[in-house]
Amino acid sequence: MYPIESVEALNDEVTRMVVRAPDIARKIRPGQFIMLRIDERGERIPLTMNDCDPEAGTVTIVFQAVGATTMRLATLKAGDALLDFVGPLGNPTELEGARRACVVGGGLGTAIAYPQAKWLRDHGCEVDVITGFRTADLIIMEDEIEAVASRSIVMTDDGSNGNKGVVTEPLQRWIDEGAGYDLVLAVGPVIMMKFVAKTTEPHGIRTLVSLNPLMIDGTGMCGGCRVKVGGEYLHACVDGPDFDGHLVDYDDAMRRGVMYRGYEGSAREAMAKRLASEARDCDVAAGLRAADGGACGAAGDGGRARRAARGRITLDAATEAQLAAMEPEKAKKVRAALEAKAAREAAAAAAERAERAGAGQSAADADDASAARAAGAGGAAGAGRAARLARADEGRGE
Amino acid sequence: MAKMVNYNRQGYKTPMPVLDPAERAHTFAEVSLGYNAERAVNEARRCIQCNSRPCVAGCPVGVPVREFVGHIARRDFPAAYAAVKDANALPAICGRVCPQESQCEGVCMRGRKGEAVGIGRLERFIADWAEEHPDEAARALAERRAAHLAARADAAGAAADAEEITPLGGKAVPVIPPGTDLSAFRVAVVGSGPASLTCAGELAKAGASVTVFEALHAVGGVLTYGIPEFRLPKSLVAREVAAIEELGVTFEVNAVVGKLFDIDELMGERGFDAVFVATGAGLPSYLGIEGEGLNGVCVANELLTRVNLMRAYEYPEYETPVFAGQRCVVVGGGNVAMDAARTARRLGADVTVVYRRSREEMPARREEIRHAEEEGIRFATLTNPVRLIGDDAGWLTGVEVVDMELGEPDDSGRRRPHEVAGSNHVISCDMFVISIGNKTNPLIAQTTPGLDTTPRNLIVVDEETCATSVPGVFAGGDAVSGAATVILAMGAGKRAAAGIAAYLNPEGPAAGLAEAEVAGLELVAEEAVVEAEAAEEAAPSGVPAEERAAVDEEAALAAALVAAGIAPDVAARAAAAALIEGAKG
Numbered sequence: 001m002y003p004i005e006s007v008e009a010l011n012d013e014v015t016r017m018v019v020r021a022p023d024i025a026r027k028i029r030p031g032q033f034i035m036l037r038i039d040e041r042g043e044r045i046p047l048t049m050n051d052c053d054p055e056a057g058t059v060t061i062v063f064q065a066v067g068a069t070t071m072r073l074a075t076l077k078a079g080d081a082l083l084d085f086v087g088p089l090g091n092p093t094e095l096e097g098a099r100r101a102c103v104v105g106g107g108l109g110t111a112i113a114y115p116q117a118k119w120l121r122d123h124g125c126e127v128d129v130i131t132g133f134r135t136a137d138l139i140i141m142e143d144e145i146e147a148v149a150s151r152s153i154v155m156t157d158d159g160s161n162g163n164k165g166v167v168t169e170p171l172q173r174w175i176d177e178g179a180g181y182d183l184v185l186a187v188g189p190v191i192m193m194k195f196v197a198k199t200t201e202p203h204g205i206r207t208l209v210s211l212n213p214l215m216i217d218g219t220g221m222c223g224g225c226r227v228k229v230g231g232e233y234l235h236a237c238v239d240g241p242d243f244d245g246h247l248v249d250y251d252d253a254m255r256r257g258v259m260y261r262g263y264e265g266s267a268r269e270a271m272a273k274r275l276a277s278e279a280r281d282c283d284v285a286a287g288l289r290a291a292d293g294g295a296c297g298a299a300g301d302g303g304r305a306r307r308a309a310r311g312r313i314t315l316d317a318a319t320e321a322q323l324a325a326m327e328p329e330k331a332k333k334v335r336a337a338l339e340a341k342a343a344r345e346a347a348a349a350a351a352e353r354a355e356r357a358g359a360g361q362s363a364a365d366a367d368d369a370s371a372a373r374a375a376g377a378g379g380a381a382g383a384g385r386a387a388r389l390a391r392a393d394e395g396r397g398e
Numbered sequence: 399m400a401k402m403v404n405y406n407r408q409g410y411k412t413p414m415p416v417l418d419p420a421e422r423a424h425t426f427a428e429v430s431l432g433y434n435a436e437r438a439v440n441e442a443r444r445c446i447q448c449n450s451r452p453c454v455a456g457c458p459v460g461v462p463v464r465e466f467v468g469h470i471a472r473r474d475f476p477a478a479y480a481a482v483k484d485a486n487a488l489p490a491i492c493g494r495v496c497p498q499e500s501q502c503e504g505v506c507m508r509g510r511k512g513e514a515v516g517i518g519r520l521e522r523f524i525a526d527w528a529e530e531h532p533d534e535a536a537r538a539l540a541e542r543r544a545a546h547l548a549a550r551a552d553a554a555g556a557a558a559d560a561e562e563i564t565p566l567g568g569k570a571v572p573v574i575p576p577g578t579d580l581s582a583f584r585v586a587v588v589g590s591g592p593a594s595l596t597c598a599g600e601l602a603k604a605g606a607s608v609t610v611f612e613a614l615h616a617v618g619g620v621l622t623y624g625i626p627e628f629r630l631p632k633s634l635v636a637r638e639v640a641a642i643e644e645l646g647v648t649f650e651v652n653a654v655v656g657k658l659f660d661i662d663e664l665m666g667e668r669g670f671d672a673v674f675v676a677t678g679a680g681l682p683s684y685l686g687i688e689g690e691g692l693n694g695v696c697v698a699n700e701l702l703t704r705v706n707l708m709r710a711y712e713y714p715e716y717e718t719p720v721f722a723g724q725r726c727v728v729v730g731g732g733n734v735a736m737d738a739a740r741t742a743r744r745l746g747a748d749v750t751v752v753y754r755r756s757r758e759e760m761p762a763r764r765e766e767i768r769h770a771e772e773e774g775i776r777f778a779t780l781t782n783p784v785r786l787i788g789d790d791a792g793w794l795t796g797v798e799v800v801d802m803e804l805g806e807p808d809d810s811g812r813r814r815p816h817e818v819a820g821s822n823h824v825i826s827c828d829m830f831v832i833s834i835g836n837k838t839n840p841l842i843a844q845t846t847p848g849l850d851t852t853p854r855n856l857i858v859v860d861e862e863t864c865a866t867s868v869p870g871v872f873a874g875g876d877a878v879s880g881a882a883t884v885i886l887a888m889g890a891g892k893r894a895a896a897g898i899a900a901y902l903n904p905e906g907p908a909a910g911l912a913e914a915e916v917a918g919l920e921l922v923a924e925e926a927v928v929e930a931e932a933a934e935e936a937a938p939s940g941v942p943a944e945e946r947a948a949v950d951e952e953a954a955l956a957a958a959l960v961a962a963g964i965a966p967d968v969a970a971r972a973a974a975a976a977l978i979e980g981a982k983g
Contacts, residue, residue, distance in 0.1 A: 023653075023658050023659070024658065027657065027658060027659075037615060041709075041715065041716045041717055042717050043708065043717045043718045044615070044708065044718075068717055069717060083615070084615040084651070084652050085652065086613070086614075086615070086652035086653075086654060087654070087657070087658070088654075088657050088658070089654065089657065216700060216703050216704060216707075216708065216718070217614060217623070217703055217707070219613050219614070219654065219680070219839070220680060220681050220839050220841075221623070221680040221681070221682070221699050221703065221839075222682070222697070222699045222700040222703045222704075223682040223684075223696065223697035223699055223700050223832075224696070224700045226691070228691055233684060233690065233691065235681075238681075238839075238841070249691075252691045255691070255692075255693065255791075255792035256691060256693060256792075258693065258792075259693040259694075259721065260719060260721065263713075263719035263721075267714065267717065267719065270714055
């Protein structure tokens with residue numbers, strides 16, 4: 001098992017997670033990825049490294065809750081553990097020798113582009129960083145990037161941060177102004193990488209793009225991650241994940257990217273329902289636990305239920321005073337009954353919200369899972385968030 | 399070994415019950431149900447306990463086939479199990495997935511006329527029997543091993559002991575000599591497939607401290623990610639792995655050697671005295687035709703990995719999905735192609751297997767081809783895909799194929815197929831599975847300085863010891879041979895274990911083995927003469943004289959080939975083939 005040391009929501013969709021994996025932390029380099037599996041029934045998913053600390057023995061990953069697995073991943077907390085965490089996989093990005101570089105990150109790709117920018121800065125390369133997001137609320141890692149970049153700019157599709165436009169605009173401008181890049185690195189949605197490569201091609205600038213296709217084993221076996229580069233199929237897991245941006249067949253990559261989209265959509269909906277339902281079960285179980293001192297979910301499906309019910313139901317002061325006046329045996333029974341009732345109510349409310357959100361209602365509704373939180377049902381809150389995220393767009397970027 | 403005078407003259411294999419084809423097209427439950435004791439004894443009694451025992455030479459791990467079948471015929475199941483298990487770490491698996499028809503059963507004397515003894519079915523029976531009778535089985539195995547040790551005390555005893563596993567005129571598969579103590583040594587095994595499991599088990603039995611490193615999250619290699627549940631239940635793989643764990647072997651999953659640590663680090667800072675590399679052949683081959691990037695096209699590895707390793711057939715209970723089309727075309731003729739076709743069938747597709755040669759040349763086990771046919775899978779042989787056709791959105795709609803005809807034999811001895819001009823036509827399909835073989839993963843070769851490999855990335859080893867060009871590093875299985883079979887990998891694992899034992903402990907009982915082996919061979923040679931005479935008198939009543947003569951002729955031919963430097967198993971097969979050809983001609 002690989003313990004989770006910390007979890008931090010960077011925005012409504014993106015989570016940063018620090019995982020303890022000392023052997024991997026010693027070896028992993030920018031551009032390489034890990035594959036993880038939450039539990040026995042989970043999928044293997046690839047995530048590119050965001051940061052690592054060889055001394056502390058940790059690897060940091062950043063992910064967007066866009067699919068069933070990442071939604072579930074987003075409900076985990078510090079102290080939980082991942083069943084499988086394997087790496088380093090793929091090849092480190094070939095950054096050596098660059099003197100003047102531009103790193104372009106789109107959406108979640110920013111989190112992966114960051115270690116590259118940092119590495120370049122640490123190795124005597126002057127780095128400009130351009131990032132792009134759908135809207136200002138989704139901007140991540142702005143401070144970290146500013147700290148390593150010679151100059152940086154954040155673009156948004158809707159202009160909500162005052163910089164409306166796409167990432168290729170500043171890239172084109174800086175190239176035209178004579179920045180003299182000898183390396184451009186793009187990480188983000190395929191369409192963004194395609195246009196970054198198109199922008200740099202006339203100038204003959206070495207351009208690397210980081211591809212993130214469907215992947216199952218991640219060790220070169222299944223062929224699921226094949227990408228067309230220079231007219232032949234290569235495997236992103238063992239030949240990549242970085243490729244020469246001017247040789248990648250982006251249209252092929254985008255087409256292949258939709259292969260499992262139907263499954264992904266239904267899995268997302270099912271996961272939203274499942275998380276909501278688990279939260280409900282746990283709320284009831286929390287009441288029962290309070291009654292008999294047992295652990296919630298002991299007979300149920302593993303740790304998720306227990307985690308979700310970690311909090312306790314609290315009764316108001318007046319009720320506590322009345323309970324204190326009763327005979328201990330009777331007080332215990334009454335307390336149990338009250339707590340169970342409160343748990344049921346909270347669960348019902350949380351579930352209703354989660355389902356409404358899952359069915360496409362306003363995100364604000366689901367966000368207000370306060371009753372559930374008051375009941376200490378972290379799982380219900382997680383479900384609200386998960387259901388909300390279920391509506392998030394696909395692709396790892398905007 | 400007592401002669402089987404009143405043997406069972408039934409000319410065909412005792413049938414093994416299978417799940418109804420209509421039912422099994424929709425379930426991943428195991429297809430073959432196995433023998434019960436009565437059927438097993440009936441089948442075992444078909445063995446005439448012949449002197450030449452070509453079956454032993456036909457087995458890459460040297461299972462004493464004649465002996466264990468004899469034990470079953472006498473209903474001595476514990477002894478039969480001990481005989482098998484002593485030579486073969488994974489009998490329940492081999493009984494199910496070995497290509498017996500080209501190994502032990504392929505050279506069985508009963509197979510000259512009628513069907514060979516169902517050795518694979520009997521091996522499976524006895525392994526399953528042991529699962530139900532663990533105490534009796536364990537006791538019998540312990541007794542057998544004790545007896546081995548006692549027998550090895552003197553040369554004559556050793557020779558007698560080695561007799562059953564020593565093919566006539568040949569040489570036994572090398573094993574770690576009984577009594578060898580490797581408890582001072584640590585061995586790393588890279589990969590956890592059949593070669594690794596065998597090697598790890600053999601070394602652990604000799605006391606070595608063995609750690610197996612597996613890149614995936616589950617142990618078993620191809621047994622786990624490749625071979626489907628309906629052919630090899632995963633619970634059974636888990637059982638065999640648990641047995642190896644009980645010998646003291648440690649398994650580390652999620653450990654990609656070559657990335658997490660390389661061979662140098664294993665031998666250096668991690669303190670291993672030797673390393674066995676058996677990383678298999680996992681990189682898929684493509685057809686190189688237009689349209690391989692279309693949605694709906696995958697390689698068999700992807701389909702099988704999703705379904706077997708990730709249990710996508712239980713989606714959404716298990717979270718990995720698998721795309722299943724309505725009409726599926728599988729290209730290829732090997733066991734993997736059969737597995738892919740039967741898997742797609744179970745996922746609900748209407749399946750056609752396309753193969754460019756004729757059915758006779760299909761490398762798949764006959765049983766798998768038959769089972770596939772029973773399940774409603776169609777075969778388009780002498781047909782080759784030339785182009786995949788898709789719609790505007792990039793989804794597969796069909797495959798253009800061309801008819802083939804067979805020409806002259808090629809290097810592999812099979813007749814080379816040629817396209818029939820103008821015979822192109824389209825098979826409509828929304829799923830296409832490429833199953834035309836696998837290459838080896840270059841990771842270890844790339845990250846291990848000084849490791850000799852072939853241009854195809856196969857690791858070069860000494861045939862006898864499995865030693866590579868790097869001292870202390872041994873290799874076997876598909877990483878050395880290219881994609882082959884479970885049992886050949888196990889044979890390599892066993893040879894490597896003996897090679898590693900001799901490397902770690904050159905002064906050990908290994909020295910005694912050579913003498914014992916020589917003595918064994920001499921005895922076999924003398925015995926061959928004596929027994930040939932005795933056989934004349936006590937001839938098994940049902941075997942015609944010309945067949946017995948053929949057996950002796952074959953043994954002589956095999957011995958001559960071995961003397962000329964041909965490997966014993968190859969020699970035995972060649973001799974058998976020569977005689978069969980002669981009989982036909």
